[in-house]
Amino acid sequence: MTVELICVGTELLLGNIVNTNAAFISEKCAMLGLSMYYQSVVGDNPGRLEHLLRMAKERSDVIILSGGLGPTQDDLTKETAAEVMGKTLVEDARAKNEIQEFLSKRGHDITENNWKQALVPEGCKVLYNANGTAPGIIMEDGDSRMILLPGPPNELIPMFEEQVYPYLHSLQPEIICSKMVKLCGIGESAAETKILDLINEQKNPTVAPYAKTGEVHLRITAKAENEKKAFAMIEPVEEILKQRFGDCVFTDDPQVTLEMAVAELLKKHRLTVTTAESCTGGLLAGRLINVSGISKQLQEGYITYSNEAKEKLLGVSHATLETYGAVSPQTAAEMAEGGAKAAGADVCIAVTGIAGPEGGTKEKPVGLVYMGCCLRGKVYTEKNFYSGSRSKIREYSVASALTLLRKVILKELEE
């Protein structure tokens, strides 16, 4: 069964707002196993909308529209859609009552144009709206279906979840479920190469990689008649992925971020951690402190942007800085060692690099970043190279530092 999405709104064409409704509706339709081949945005223009609706009705089984259900003269989605479906508009008594209640409860005057919102196509299913005055609508004409939803996400989302999703589910015997396995410490192409056989053979379930900054997410998706069966199909594939990627897998929970996985590991081993940052300048500690309740693990951190600060706060030797420079494995190592000592922490993770756009040389170009990690006296270093803007290089550096920290803990304490 095919579904097509049409979002109505001049503010989308002007770029005043980002179309988050489209991502929300598309994701839900994909979960239901509905195939979406087209999404469109048009303004509040009945001629263009009518043309698009007639074309969509020819090529798609279900058309979902959002926006243009307001009380003003501009809002013509309902009128246009009803005409294309050959329906007359009639007043809906319950919708009228609810509009009256909604407005008077908020102390708003009711104006004549509000009653326009109580008109619905004859014989349609009305989707009453607890969060606004525009009711949604489901219309059927033979095998054609149109679903009209209000534009504001705080009205559209609950209406979709509570009323539209069950309706679409009833049309669709099979549903789609998915699970995410998140990896760090491996690039997208290397990850893809490791599962090319799965990707090439795949029918149901399928596996697809998605690259995030410093992470790769693998989504496993299965189609089945119910959730239980879908997850039973997903499980063996998940096991294969976990075997192949081993320690690179940091979670299979969509809610868990890399910093949360690292915080969990620190907690498990009762480790205190500190940070020693040069080019990331606080962003690494800032990201660890995203995790609420990390205070037992992380008590303090050092931002040592200058060489003097590296000497003073972390005890990096003047000779090391002179001989090898601030961006070197030697300095990264001393930063990590010195940070752990200064903070009295079990482990310290250090970053020093050239984020650019200035400061690069031929030997040490912009994007060169060294990490150091010292766990109870044992020091690891890592060399990395990133491309992109200053902020992108810093963002990648933070992800790699978290990845190194995790790797060292796993190696030292779990192998």
Added chain:
Amino acid sequence: MTVELICVGTELLLGNIVNTNAAFISEKCAMLGLSMYYQSVVGDNPGRLEHLLRMAKERSDVIILSGGLGPTQDDLTKETAAEVMGKTLVEDARAKNEIQEFLSKRGHDITENNWKQALVPEGCKVLYNANGTAPGIIMEDGDSRMILLPGPPNELIPMFEEQVYPYLHSLQPEIICSKMVKLCGIGESAAETKILDLINEQKNPTVAPYAKTGEVHLRITAKAENEKKAFAMIEPVEEILKQRFGDCVFTDDPQVTLEMAVAELLKKHRLTVTTAESCTGGLLAGRLINVSGISKQLQEGYITYSNEAKEKLLGVSHATLETYGAVSPQTAAEMAEGGAKAAGADVCIAVTGIAGPEGGTKEKPVGLVYMGCCLRGKVYTEKNFYSGSRSKIREYSVASALTLLRKVILKELEE
């Protein structure tokens, strides 16, 4: 002149990503005075894309496409668009070189399919890509124009700004110019109230406020036959805004961020700065270090998440922490004073608050944040209250801390 946007990508139809490119491109086109009536999303399907392109070519003067320029077999935007425009693909030597350099610099192997990205329609303008391997393309066929852009925003945005925007600008007889006046230290509704008379009277130029985290941006937009005339119309309005908002205006340059304005001020007065952060945990220093070349001003910073760290690194007195708690104006003040002393810096900006979701009490709820700023021994504190998620509260705190730092410098050194 009309422009139409077609985004190609199955991940958009599946709702895996939000279409931020569409909002970005639409906003730029609106600024250029181009009329956009249609936006569409299609998957990597040459048949559907070709059909849509032929329709778009009939109804719009310029078609902008994003996505589908990758090296794999699926990526068919360029091949399909060239066919619709009646162009043959030929190899571009410079594109080939740049792809080779881009990949080898990163130590990636070059595979046969990479060369597909060096093919371009004959006679087109090639938009070279400093941030990826897919060049963009501008093709003309009589009055029809197609512009092909890579999908990743970090490639699309700079390519659009540097190469596509000037091209579109050259096509347009009446242009729209705008200028942005950026404010800090004032809320959106307070800002709007101060200029309601201007908003109500406006025709050309217009003024519109946009709220950003901790900032309000006022955009002045004028339509005229050339830039000079447009900016001559903007200037008097800009003057009025600067008079009305005084010190709240931190820049009128769209490229200048709040941290850049603060860094500029520090530089002007030859001040060294340090940071003392509790709940923001490094994000404040991290944001200042966004500014390339801030190393003369900022040499070090302190992340003092625990009370012990506040005592040890900043010299906050145990009695203050016991009596008033970590989240108090007294602690914020001592953090700022102690931080300046520890770093030997002219000024220290300190933040301590409850970012939640845990840790709130009736007296000190989640969202309560104190700032302290010490400039050459003189200490200011400020109480703030934010609502929202942990990350939102931390983000607002960083913006407010920068705003306080700026305010203190202006008050002490420029009044």
